[in-house]
Amino acid sequence: MSSHSCRSLYLADQVREIDRRVIAASAEPGDDAAGFALMRRAGQAAYAELRRRWPEARRLSVLCGSGNNAGDGYVIAALAACEGLSVQLLAVREPEALKGEAARAHEMAVLAGLRAEPWQADTSLDGEVVVDALLGTGLGGEVREPYAGVIEAINASGRAVMAVDIPSGLAADSGAVLGCAVRADLTVTFIADKLGLHTGQAADQVGELAFRDLGVPAEAHENLTPAAEYLGAGIVGEALPPRARGSHKGDFGHVLVVGGAPGFGGAALLASQTAARLGAGKVSLATAPEHVAASLTRTPEVMARGVRGVSDARPLLDGADVIVVGPGLGQGAWGQGLLQAALEVGKPLVVDADALNLLVTCWPGTRRDDWLLTPHPGEAGRLLDCSGGEVQADRLAAVKRLQAERGGTVILKGAGSLVAGPSGVGLCPFGNPGMASGGMGDVLSGLLGALVAQGLTLESAGRVGVVLHARAADRAAAGQGERGLLAGDLASYARILANG
Template sequence: MSRYYEHPLYLTEQVREIDRRTIAAGKNDGFEGFDLMQRAAKAAYDELRSRWPSAQRLCVLCGAGNNAGDGYVMAALAVEDGLSVQLFALREPGELTDDAARAVEMAQRAGVDTISWQESMALEGDIIIDALLGTGLGGEVREPFAAAIKAISASALPVLAVDIPSGLAADTGAVLGCAVKADVTVTFIADKLGLHTGQAANHVGEVVFCSLDIEAQAHQDLVPVADLLNETVIAMALPPRRRGSHKGDFGHVLVIGGAPGFGGAALLASESAARLGAGKISLATAPEHVGASLIRTPEVMVRGVRGVSDVMPLLEGANVIVIGPGLGQGAWGQGMLQVALASNKPLVVDADGLNLLATHWPDERRDNWVLTPHPGEAARLLDSSAKNIEADRLAAVQTLQRKRGGVIVLKGAGTLVAGPEHVAVCPYGNPGMASGGMGDVLSGMLGALVAQGLEMEQTAHVGVTLHALAADYAAFEAGERGLLAGDLASYGRFLANPGMAD
C-alpha cells in the first residue's frame, strides 16, 4: 500500500492552528508572529529572485491582514536589495493591525512609497506580487479587489502569488468570483488542498511549498485532509517480475462494454489492460465489434455477446470485471451490469455503468469496486449538479465514498481518490487529456492492476498516477493538442516497468 501523507495537504483552519501553536511555542524564546511573517516573506522573495534574477522593478499589490503583511515585507526586502517598487495599497496602511502593521512600518523605514489603489492606475514593473487576499477569503471577491485582479490579468506581466492566488478558495480550489492567474505560488507552513484540485490548475502556476522549518505532521491531532500522490507509488506497487512467471500469475480481466454502435470505448479499455500487464484479457462486446477488436488487439480474447446468457460463461474465469465503457443505458447495458453485480467479482465501473447505477441501483454499495466518475456522473450519483460537485470536490468524493463504499476516483484537474479513510490527489496530467476515451483507458488500466493483485485503493492510486503521467509523457513528445486516448497505452506500459522511465 502507498505510504500516506508523504506530501500532506491541509485545510485552512488546520494551517491557521499550526501557525498559532508555532508562535505560542516560541514565545519563551522571544519568537513572535512577525518573525514568522518575515521568514515567509523572505522565502517568497528568494524564490522570486531565483526565478527572475534580472527583474529590477516590482509591482506589489497589498490588501489587509497577514497576506498583505507578507507583501509589505517583500517590498522592503526588494528596496533594500536595490530594486524599484511600485506598491498599491487596497486598504489604507494605517488601518492594518498587529503583525501586518509592523510590516507596514518595516516597508516605510526601507523607503517604500505606497499608492492608494484606483482602477485607472497602470501596473508597472517586471513582476507582480499578489498579496491581496490570503487563505481566509470566505466569500466572493468584492471591490476594489475584483478590479485589482482584473488589472493584474490585463497587465500580462508574470505574477508571483503569496501563499495562494487571490480569489482562489484554499480548501476547495474553487474560484470565488474571480482569481489571479499566477505563474508561481509560494505557499507556507503546510501545503493546501485547494492549490491542487478544482480550478486551481488554471490559477496557481507552479506551486512552491516552503515549510518555514515547521513540521506540520508533528501536530498529530491535526490529520491531513489528503495526500499528494507522486510517481514512487508505481515502483512500490509494480516490482520487477520473477523470471519464472506465467500469464496465470497476473490475472484475468473481463471488459464488458461496447453496446451496438459504441464499440470504441471497450476496445480502448481492453487494450490498455493488456498494455499494463494483465495476464489475460477477455472482451464481451456486441457481435459487430468483434472484427475491430481482432484487428486492433488480437491478443484480447473477444466474444460477441447478444445478451446475458452469452456473457455468463465468461464470468467464472475472470479476476476482475471492467464495465461501463460504451455500455449504453438500454436493455443490453442494464442486463450486463446486473450480471456483473451479481457475480460479486471485483469491479471497475465507469461511464454508462455509473449512469445505470444512479438510475437503477441507487442503493448499491460494496467494498470491492472502484467507481471512476467525472463531475457530471458524480452529480447523477449524488442527485446534484456538476457545478455543485466542482464547488467542493473533496466533500463530493467523500460523500460518494460513504454512500457507495469501495474507492471513488473523481476525475478532473487534480483527480481525487477517496478510500474508506483517506483521500489522495493526483498532481499530474495536462489539457491534452480533454478528449474522448481517456476515462476508458483509465478503466482498463485499473482493471489490469486489480488483476495483478493490488488491493482496490492501491490500484486507484497507482492507476490514476500512471494514467496521468502517461499523458504527460505523450504530450512532452508530441504536444497536448491532438493527444488521443489510444496514445496512452504504450506510455503506460513504459511507466509500469520499473527503471524504464528513469
C-alpha cells in the first residue's frame, strides 16, 4: 500500500530507540547538545501549533513534570515569554531535580525571565491555554500523586488544553487511561506517531492531533517494525478500481450469508443486503424458513432460501465463492450444524457473532489461513479466555495473540478498529460513537463478504472493509447526527465511497 494511504504507528520503546539513534548520529558520546537540539525542535513545533490553533491567546499556563516531557514544556514557556506572552509556569517537581536536556530547557526558561512556581493544590490555572507537559512516553503504571490531582485540576479548569506529545495519563502503547488522563483539545506529537494516540480510550483524550516528525531522517526508523499501519481513506480506491466495461456478474463473485436462526432474522438480512449493495455479483442467504419472505420483500436481489438443516444448505455452500457465517446464527444445534458444514466446505470464510462464540465452545483449537474473524472486545475476550476489559486494556496485544492462535485475519472491532493479518496490523482511524448500535457488525460482515467476492484477499478486505464501514458511518452521521444512526443507513454511503 502507498505511503500516501498509510502512516506508521510506533510503541514508546521504539520512539525512544529512534530518539537515541538521532542523538547518537549527531553528537559526541556524553554530549547532551544533540538531545537538547531535538527537544528545542519539539518545543518549537508545539509552540507553532499552539499559535496556529489559538492565535489570539495572550496568557498561557504551562505545567511541567519531571522528565523530558517537562523539558518540552520549558522550551514552550521560554518561546512564549520571548514573544511577549504572559506565562504562568508551574512545576509539579522542583526544576533543580531535572537532568540533561530537560535541565537545559529549564535554564532556557529562566533566561527568558521566567521562574517556575511549585504546583499547590489550590493553584488556579489562569492561562487562556493550558499546556500539559507533565507526563509523556515515560509514563509507567497508574498515575501517582501529585500528578493525578494536577490532571483532575486541568480537566476541571474549563480552559483550552494543548498536550505535549501525548495527553498525560494516556498510555502511549495501548491508549488506556491509566487512572486519569488529560482531556486535550490539541495534541502535538513528535518524531514518530504513537499507537496509543489512536486506539483504546484515545479518542476521548487527544482532541485534534498534529504530528511533527522534527525532520528525523528515515534511517532512524530502519529495522523497526511499526506496531501498526494507520489505514488511510485512500486504500478504498486503490483496492476497488473502476470496473471494466465488459464485466458480468460472474466476475464479482457469489457471497453466501449463513445465519438467522428461528427468531433472529434481522442480522442475516442486514448482512446479505449489504453484500449486495457493496458490489457482490450474486448474494444468497441461507436462513430459517420463517425469514425468507421478509428478505424477499426487502431485497429481492438476494436469493433467500429457507434451510431446516445442513442438507438443505449443501448446494448453497457448494455454489458460493465466500461464506459469511454467524449473523443471528444462534448457538443451538441448527447453527452449530451449519457452521460445521461451512468450515468443511473449504471456501474463504467471514466469521462473526454467534459463529465466534461457537468457535470457543466447539472448535477451541482450530486455526486456518482462509478465514477472517470479526470479534468485538467481548467476543475477543471469550476467544482468548479473558474479559472484554482486559482486551480493551491492550487491544494490540489481544488482536495479535488472536491472529497468532487462530490464523487468517482478525478484526478487533471498537473505536480504532485493528486488523491483524499476515503482513502486520492496520488501524482504522475513522468512525464515531453512532456506530455503538445493534446491527453494525452484521453490516460489516456483509461488506467484507462482498469485498472478498470481488477478489480482495481476506487481509485486504479486512483493511478496506473497516475503513469503508467507518467512513460510511462518518458520512451518515455528518448529515443527521451520531445519535440514532442505524446500521441499515450505512450501505448507501459505503456504496458511494466504494465507487470513488
